[in-house]
Amino acid sequence: MRSIWELANPARFMRLSAAALPWCAGGAALALLVGTVWGFFLTPDDYRQGSTVKILFVHVPSALMAINIYAMMAVASVIWLVRRHHVSALAAKAAAPIGAAMTAIALATGAMWGQPMWGAPWVWDPRLTSFLILFLFYVGYIALWAAIEDPDAAADLTSVLCLVGTVFAVVSRYAVLFWNQGLHQGASLSLDAKENVDDAFYWPLLAMIAGFALFFLALLLLRTRTEIRRRRIRALRMARARAEEAREGALEGAADVA
Numbered sequence: 117m118r119s120i121w122e123l124a125n126p127a128r129f130m131r132l133s134a135a136a137l138p139w140c141a142g143g144a145a146l147a148l149l150v151g152t153v154w155g156f157f158l159t160p161d162d163y164r165q166g167s168t169v170k171i172l173f174v175h176v177p178s179a180l181m182a183i184n185i186y187a188m189m190a191v192a193s194v195i196w197l198v199r200r201h202h203v204s205a206l207a208a209k210a211a212a213p214i215g216a217a218m219t220a221i222a223l224a225t226g227a228m229w230g231q232p233m234w235g236a237p238w239v240w241d242p243r244l245t246s247f248l249i250l251f252l253f254y255v256g257y258i259a260l261w262a263a264i265e266d267p268d269a270a271a272d273l274t275s276v277l278c279l280v281g282t283v284f285a286v287v288s289r290y291a292v293l294f295w296n297q298g299l300h301q302g303a304s305l306s307l308d309a310k311e312n313v314d315d316a317f318y319w320p321l322l323a324m325i326a327g328f329a330l331f332f333l334a335l336l337l338l339r340t341r342t343e344i345r346r347r348r349i350r351a352l353r354m355a356r357a358r359a360e361e362a363r364e365g366a367l368e369g370a371a372d373v374a
Contacts, residue, residue, distance in 0.1 A: 124201035126344050133337040140334035147327030155320035168232050173321060175225035177328035178218045179247070185215035185332065186250065189257075190282045193275035203340070205271035206347065208278065209261055210339035214332055216254035223247060246284055253281035267347065 155173035192208035195201055226244065227237035238244065257274050264270035 124203050126203055129203050130341060130344060133341055137334060137337045140330050140337060144327050144330035144334050147323050147330055151320050151323035151327050155324060159316050159320060168229060171225050171229045172317065173324045175222055175229060176321060177325045178225065179222040180325060181328050181332055182215055182219040182222050182250065185211050185218060186281065189215065189278050193278045196271055197275050202347065206343040207336065207340045210343050211336055212254055212257050214335050216251065216258065219247065219251040219254055223251065249284045250281065253284060
């Protein structure tokens with residue numbers, strides 16, 4: 117636990133993230149390449165859904181990441197509110213656009229799958245509706261960060277908003293269990309092997325999920341490093357502005373005395 121809290125030090129985080137970033141990016145590229153080739157070109161078509169079933173190789177990983185990224189933001193928000201570690205607040209800020217993009221991809225690919233399967237790209241299914249609300253929380257979180265100039269005040273308010281939206285992340289994950297009348301199918305992956313997809317789709321799907329997870333981690337490290345640099349630049353500019361104001365005040369005082 118002590119080593120984890122040491123990551124709250126921006127300088128230490130920058131050193132460790134610089135070392136981890138190439139490995140995450142390389143692992144993501146490899147896993148996505150393997151998963152894409154294996155899933156889209158080497159797996160057979162489904163006997164009922166045909167080639168449409170292969171949308172799951174993008175839809176399932178993006179949906180999983182959309183929910184888990186929001187969970188990560190919620191944990192980071194709690195850490196900021198309790199411990200006031202700036203790296204956690206900046207990590208949550210950096211993760212939000214990635215999570216919004218993952219949610220949008222999940223909604224878009226779900227519509228692509230729903231058109232041939234349900235006869236409509238959108239239905240007001242509990243899981244789909246909660247996922248749309250989750251996307252709106254992502255957008256609201258990003259907009260709130262952009263609307264508040266003071267970074268600490270922005271971190272406070274966005275953390276509260278993130279925790280409020282956590283309930284919709286939970287609902288989007290378990291909506292099918294809460295409302296059995298929903299059209300959305302059950303989970304493609306489960307601890308119960310009987311509920312998993314066929315092995316022909318299972319293993320390439322795991323490769324795609326690993327690729328999406330590593331891709332998110334690489335983007336998170338990169339964006340968090342950028343946010344830390346922006347905060348440093350802002351602090352330097354404010355210090356320079358205060359120094360200039362102090363110098364101008366001293367010059368005016370000297371001129372008055374003369």
